[in-house]
Amino acid sequence: xxxxxxxxxxxxxxxxxxxxxxxxxxxxxxxxxxxxxxxxxxxxxxxxxxxxxxxxxxxxxxxxxxxxxxxxxxxxxxxxxxxxxxxxxxxxxxxxxxxxxxxxxxxxxxxxxxxxxxxxxxxxxxx
Numbered sequence: 001x002x003x004x005x006x007x008x009x010x011x012x013x014x015x016x017x018x019x020x021x022x023x024x025x026x027x028x029x030x031x032x033x034x035x036x037x038x039x040x041x042x043x044x045x046x047x048x049x050x051x052x053x054x055x056x057x058x059x060x061x062x063x064x065x066x067x068x069x070x071x072x073x074x075x076x077x078x079x080x081x082x083x084x085x086x087x088x089x090x091x092x093x094x095x096x097x098x099x100x101x102x103x104x105x106x107x108x109x110x111x112x113x114x115x116x117x118x119x120x121x122x123x124x125x126x127x
Contacts, residue, residue, distance in 0.1 A: 027089050028088055029077070032065060032083050033065060039101070059115065084101050085098065098111070
């Protein structure tokens with residue numbers, strides 16, 4: 001029986017993950033830090049519903065702690081010093097940025113304005 005070295009399997013898995021990450025159309029990166037009161041308010045008012053909304057399907061939420069190591073796949077995105085900061089990313093590039101959390105009503109309006117900046121996508125229609 002031929003055994004594939006573990007290292008080769010790990011490298012193959014990482015390559016697949018990189019392709020999947022690049023294929024993701026868009027994501028909303030939330031830069032946060034421990035003890036951030038506005039991040040906690042966002043968590044209470046928006047976070048539970050966000051993944052269930054059309055906006056959450058277009059740009060899933062990804063959290064990044066700015067006090068930790070900056071993710072390798074976000075090297076081209078400038079980190080924030082003010083939290084929360086929301087960055088809309090499409091195929092690894094920054095599309096728009098919202099600094100701070102303006103409350104539940106204004107958040108959705110500003111997010112909609114950000115999403116309008118995404119490139120048009122081909123939409124499949126039935127029939």
